[in-house]
Amino acid sequence: MYQDKVVWITGASSGIGEALAMEMAREGAKLVLSSRRQGELERVAGATQAAGASDTLVLPLDMADESALPGAVQQVLDHFSHIDLLVNNAGISQRSYCIDTDMSTYRKLFEVDVFGQIALTKLVLPAMIARKSGHIAVTASVAGKVGVASRTAYCAAKHAMMGFFDALRTEVHRHNIQVTCITPGFIKTAVSENALKGDGSRYAAMDDDIKGGMDVTKAAKIITRGLARGKKEIVVSQLPERAALMLKRFFPGLLFRVMEKKAEQENFK
Numbered sequence: 348m349y350q351d352k353v354v355w356i357t358g359a360s361s362g363i364g365e366a367l368a369m370e371m372a373r374e375g376a377k378l379v380l381s382s383r384r385q386g387e388l389e390r391v392a393g394a395t396q397a398a399g400a401s402d403t404l405v406l407p408l409d410m411a412d413e414s415a416l417p418g419a420v421q422q423v424l425d426h427f428s429h430i431d432l433l434v435n436n437a438g439i440s441q442r443s444y445c446i447d448t449d450m451s452t453y454r455k456l457f458e459v460d461v462f463g464q465i466a467l468t469k470l471v472l473p474a475m476i477a478r479k480s481g482h483i484a485v486t487a488s489v490a491g492k493v494g495v496a497s498r499t500a501y502c503a504a505k506h507a508m509m510g511f512f513d514a515l516r517t518e519v520h521r522h523n524i525q526v527t528c529i530t531p532g533f534i535k536t537a538v539s540e541n542a543l544k545g546d547g548s549r550y551a552a553m554d555d556d557i558k559g560g561m562d563v564t565k566a567a568k569i570i571t572r573g574l575a576r577g578k579k580e581i582v583v584s585q586l587p588e589r590a591a592l593m594l595k596r597f598f599p600g601l602l603f604r605v606m607e608k609k610a611e612q613e614n615f616k
């Protein structure tokens with residue numbers, strides 16, 4: 348499905364992005380790997396080339412730096428002439444109560460998880476519309492549908508992205524452009540280690556939810572298959588998060604009580 352397809356993955360230096368790059372490399376994709384850490388991207392690029400990628404472009408990028416995005420898009424178009432699939436996957440999470448979270452931390456998270464994704468998507472769309480072909484995905488989250496304690500910024504950002512991409516899908520369908528919301532539950536990556544505390548510093552610990560999360564390679568296989576099938580939403584989670592989604596939909600009052608109980612058992616400082 349991905350042979351010679353040009354796939355741009357943001358947040359490709361670790362976790363879900365890295366695992367997606369590896370899955371698509373095995374199928375012969377042409378990859379663009381973006382995130383801030385060039386050394387890590389080069390490590391991943393070496394692995395993707397060895398796994399069968401037909402070309403890999405390392406493109407370091409800070410998603411919070413809007414001014415860098417137009418040049419990055421041009422670099423990809425100069426190198427590959429078009430983009431088949433953009434996976435807006437770069438993101439940071441949060442571990443702090445609202446009361447302890449600085450406004451600057453809310454803004455910092457939104458710059459990456461919301462405004463960066465919107466800005467990059469807007470820049471990639473014109474070439475896709477001109478070609479009448481393309482696919483844009485976002486790694487949203489179960490936290491984009493369910494409110495979780497200690498993640499007010501993260502849940503707000505992921506809810507925003509679900510809304511943005513669901514709305515965008517309705518606009519670009521007429522241009523033959525597909526939009527997919529990837530909705531992971533807990534996946535075992537460095538996401539909690541890289542999460543922001545209230546003052547904007549790194550949380551630097553793997554919490555129990557993430558420790559018990561789905562294996563990232565398994566998650567990437569599910570996502571890759573769903574994207575290839577053009578699914579509009581890909582839920583990739585274990586049973587408890589799936590149950591939370593069902594409760595939110597059919598018994599929201601019960602879910603709110605469950606989440607309050609869960610929050611009472613936690614304590615973030």
Ligand SMILES: NC(=O)c1ccc[n+]([C@@H]2O[C@H](COP(=O)([O-])OP(=O)(O)OC[C@H]3O[C@@H](n4cnc5c(N)ncnc54)[C@H](OP(=O)(O)O)[C@@H]3O)[C@@H](O)[C@H]2O)c1
Binds near residue numbers: 436440
């Ligand atoms: N793991 C989970 O349980 C889970 C569940 C639901 C959704 N997600 C979402 O999945 C996505 C990937 O997360 P992950 O679990 O794979 O965690 P991760 O291992 O921490 O990966 C995050 C990626 O985002 C990149 N990134 C962070 N800030 C960036 C910035 N300013 N500019 C460009 N890239 C940036 C990081 O690379 P650099 O540090 O090199 O920039 C890294 O490659 C995120 O959007 C996350 O919210 C994860």
